[in-house]
Amino acid sequence: MAYMINKARVKQRSLVITLLDLKNAFGEVHHKLIQKILEYHYIPNEIQQLIVSLYKDFHTSVISKDFATPFIPVKRGVLQGDSLSPLLFNMCFNSFIQLVKSDKYRQLGFSPVSERNAMFNPVHWCQFADDAAVITTNEKENQLLLNCFTRWCQWANMVVRVDKCSTFGVKKFSTKSLQFTPYLLINNQRIPAVKIDESFRYLGRYFDYEMSNRQHLLDANAALTDLLQQIDSWNIHPKSKLLLYQKYFL
Numbered sequence: 567m568a569y570m571i572n573k574a575r576v577k578q579r580s581l582v583i584t585l586l587d588l589k590n591a592f593g594e595v596h597h598k599l600i601q602k603i604l605e606y607h608y609i610p611n612e613i614q615q616l617i618v619s620l621y622k623d624f625h626t627s628v629i630s631k632d633f634a635t636p637f638i639p640v641k642r643g644v645l646q647g648d649s650l651s652p653l654l655f656n657m658c659f660n661s662f663i664q665l666v667k668s669d670k671y672r673q674l675g676f677s678p679v680s681e682r683n684a685m686f687n688p689v690h691w692c693q694f695a696d697d698a699a700v701i702t703t704n705e706k707e708n709q710l711l712l713n714c715f716t717r718w719c720q721w722a723n724m725v726v727r728v729d730k731c732s733t734f735g736v737k738k739f740s741t742k743s744l745q746f747t748p749y750l751l752i753n754n755q756r757i758p759a760v761k762i763d764e765s766f767r768y769l770g771r772y773f774d775y776e777m778s779n780r781q782h783l784l785d786a787n788a789a790l791t792d793l794l795q796q797i798d799s800w801n802i803h804p805k806s807k808l809l810l811y812q813k814y815f816l
Contacts, residue, residue, distance in 0.1 A: 567768060568777055570676055570689065570701065574736040575775065578743040581676055582708045584700040584750060584757060585768055586715065587730035591696035592655055593643035596723050597621040600644075603658045617654070620645065652695065659693065662718045666691050666711065674707040692768075699768055705735070705748045712752055728752050734760040736775065745775040 567583070574581035588594065600621060604614045625637040644651035665671070675690025690711065692699040700715070702708040719726055735748040747759035760766045765774035765781045772781040793815060797807050 567692070567699065567701075567773060568771075570678060571736065571773060571775070572777055573678060574676075575743050578738045579676075579736075580703050580738065581736040582700075582702050582705055582733065582748050582750075583735070583766075583773075584708055584712065584733040584748075585731055585766060586698040586700065587727045588696050588719075589725040589727045590643075591724070592646075592651065594724050595644050595655060595658055596642055597624070599658055599722055600654055603654070603661060606661055607657055617650070655695065658722065659696075662715065662722075663691070663693060665718065666714060671711060671714065674702050674711060676701050676703050694769055697769060705750060708733075708748065709750055712750060712757075716752055726752050728755040728757060731757045732760055732766050733757045734766050734773070 570581060571583075573579065601614070601618050604617060609617075624640045626640055627637050628635045644654050672687065672690065675688030677688040689701050690707075692701065698715075700708055700711050702711065716726070731752065733748045733750050735746045736743055737746045738744075739746075745760075745762050747762070748757075749759075750757045763775065765772040767773075767781075772779065774780065794811075797810055797815065800807070
């Protein structure tokens, strides 16, 4: 993503990136969807029945030292702490990934090299678990992919948190490339655009137009200052404070 932002800025090319957020993603997977997805991926019937049995008539109870609730039916969400759950979620999302990998949508992405070079497929969708990024060369293509994602969410009975989504754009104005605020919609709601000269965060890294790592430096300085203030506030000998700083803090 950093390479594409730099390429768009230096080569004066258009780029639109939209980050998507699903409401309680792992907790919203409908149990009926799991069965359909297992069939979609041609999982053997014996394995299908085994997995479906884990979720059939599933109930839970909240227990404390003072009370216990009656059993509550659970019809959504993959099991927490189960090593199979991330795989089931990825399999559910893979039904959408296979759709956007088709030729109809594949051409909508941003090519990392010259558009005249047909050897490289354009990048149009990045997915890691429930973190998705839509990448295109303009707003129209980005909106087409967003419309496709919206329809899939309706089919899968998943909810998009539009207020937690964000969109970032680079466009050529006159003789130079500048950041702009794309106008994109999900369910007739505008996706919040990253403000000019501000950054967005994807998979733990901050990205801005200049790719300056400015926000990472601000976060590091804030953490540094906070820890130094904590050490300074403790009622211990200055030598102990220096020892904490030298031996553990650094």
